[in-house]
Amino acid sequence: MLKLPALFALSAVTAGLALAGGLEGPVAMAAPASTPLKATATLRDPAGQVMGTATFEQVGMGMRVSVSAMGLTPGQHGMHIHDLGRCTPGVDPATNTVVPFGGAGGHFDPERSANHDSPQAANKDGHGGDLPMLTVGADGSGKATFTTTKSSLTGMNGVLNRSLIIHARPDDYKSDPAGMTGARERCGIISRDALTVRDYPLPGPQDFPEGVAYDAKKGVLYTGSAATGTIYAINASTGAVSIFNEGGGQGRGSSLGLKVDAQGRVWSAGGATGKVTVFSPDGFPVAILQTPKSPNPYVNDLVPAPDGNVYVTDSTRPVIFRVTPDLKLSAWLDLAGTPIKYGPGINLNGIVATPDGRALLVMQLNTGDLWRIDLRSRAVRKVMGGLTHGDGLLLIGRTLYVARNADQVVSKVMLNADYTGGQLVAEEPLAGLRFPATLAAVGGDLVVTQSQLNKLQGGTPETPFRLTRFPQF
Template sequence: MKHLLLSSLMLLGLASAGGAAAPTPTPLTATAAIRDAAGQTHGSARFVQVGAGVQVTVEARGLTPGQHGMHVHEYGRCTPGVDPATNTVVPFGGAGGHFDPGMSKNHDAPSTDNKHGHAGDTPVLNVGADGVGRASFTTTKISLTGINGVLNRSLVIHAQPDDFKTDPAGATGAREQCGVIVRENFSVRDYPLPGHQDYPEGVAVDSARGIIYTGSAATGTIYAINANTGAVSKFQEGGALGRMSALGLKVDKLGRLWVAGGTQGTVSVLSPEGMTVKVLETPKSPRPYVNDLTPAPDGNVYVTDSARPVIFRVKPDLTLESWLDLSKTPIKYGPGINLNGIVATPDGQSLLTIQLNTGDLWRIDLRTKAVRKVMGGLVNGDGLLLDGRTLYVARNKDQVISKVTLSADYGSGQLVAEEPLMGLRFPATLARYGGSDLIVTQAQLDKLQGGTPETPFKLTRFRKF
């Protein structure tokens, strides 16, 4: 994974440039206050990212002497919840099952790789005669960033020893204590959404009105969020003129909201009042995937299709055309999601677009249509946000936001930092709010075809890094 290759050098810091020595990055750290079912604090755990591994130190009191199973669970909720094995409500059932990013569906030893065992399977907690349990270990099964990231998940201590083989939890018995893993010295603001099937993919901001828009990949519903109060209202119901999905969103200079329609192959234009101005259909195809779009200084809106090798263009008169045949360029489409996020450079000369399945960032000249590879290494790159010559990339499956510094002509770039915030869940797209803040969708599209998403769905606002 790219984030692991870079973490020892630049996690939350800057890579060296022009021969200058890189500053020593601040270690990424997190803590968990360990509580019993009554909410009384009995200890703490600390997590420190060290290269590709995490140092974990745990101390918990009030336990029966002997060994106790201890695991990282999927959700950051130390609340009662249903145990699927017994269909009864149990203490800390809200934490869900063991954290299993490798989808192994198998409880195993802490030394087992994540393809064959839960990432959350940790060593036991040894409790002395005084009822105090202590553990200290380093593991590469979990991380504080990326696909194995445990931020905003929970550490659960069980009543019995762990046999490291019995599914689903090593015969460890009842959940006795629990703590949510929270990043230290970092803050964000979340905007929760009301629906249980929202899957917010796109985000756009109308700065003049203080409104944040987001759209549901599952239903096509568009929400309007008051950026100050967080109040959420439906801007337009899903299904409007056939729109069953809403992916990339952008607000143009007229305050109109543009919506990429995904597999329906459409581009919708909505008025600031939420009325449909026009629905544009791309050419008929068995596999359309209109994914993202961007208004450009030339007055046109450029649109990516992740399945068909073409860039569409919507002209100011709201007519759509196939603008660039990508099969005749260095961009080669393959299996999976191809071109995704797209932005126009402020000088009006080019577009930047990310190819999710290859991790390649491309520059397209708006005058000559010449295509140039800017850089690679951004696998799972989804939405883009360009801020001057700084490009932010939401890398969905990797669950980080990457920061790239671009050259003056936007023709080359360098990855300088990767940011997990307080624990990202499949981040899809980004928008700028004001001069210092960014907003990212926690889309959870990896759960759309199966799995249980964390609710409420949310957007997260944070300071630029």
């Protein structure tokens, strides 16, 4: 149904750095040849007429931008990348009036500097979307080509599915919020070249979808809200969305990791509630399992294993919980005496079981380390490092997909035969990921949540919230 995207494979240099970050155990797999990541923005005037084009290409750590525009007044024009991929009218917060292309929002500001500055300023000091100016000749046309390291087509500074705006006046590179550049005269959405994906939009204004699971027998995706606890059922074919279970009941105000077991029951990790909830196939809570009372619980993810048990991670307490087939929850492994050391922030997060039934693989978000836990001996071994901001995991055979939330990519790791070592072989930003949290497999495709959890405590999320489906790579 979907076309296979061109992969943004790791370059040899990047792959080398990843290996140096902690690969243990050899695998007979070389990183694929690098394929340039490219994007295009078709520039339109407020009437919708095409009045230019901008192209973007990833070149190492930089992004090469080429802009060609026409129909502008002679002189210099400020250019900026704006936060939202919307070339629609919207409110300008500086004047509180509706202006052309106001829907693109403010300047792209990945490090929340809240400061307009020069194109050479570090992102901690100025907007990541601050660009050089476009010089327009007497005939009303202008061209510019430059390379910037402030923004990128992938990663934390990624600009895919954001907007390029050309303004009416020159940029003074100091006045907030936009350098006194005046009206927005041209706008184009930065769209990934040669990629087809499918979005599943969600109806709620505060959904923040964290977990996702797929019931192949029903053809239904489940996703849960980190903010409200509501769990949605999505028809994977039609995209129709219904409420599987409303959040807030039984003290369940958050839903993080989700899984579907062999009986069609839906399991939900309750985050700071410290609870694991089990739902019948029709959405009725059949069990609410409370982990031990503590001042700082954070039940994050879970997985049904081939041994019949369900294993649960906690991101703030160094323990792996286990739920037995009779729905009894207990602490299974105290991590205090293992190589896994808990620190500030989110610790163990995503968890999967190996197909051979011998081990669990768990992701430690705050260190970027992937761990193997033997189900028989409970021995813990580091598989690899370098998976910064690694969140949810999906294991298909020996291929491990990692949602790396703040890095805004899905990573592909090839594991060796006994799952004791791995190699990072590709990173895929899709059409612009927004804090991806977890993954599920649907046939030959993958589905990732665009959780936007970085905006849960502040900031304006892009709506509608959505899940994105794309081919395995």
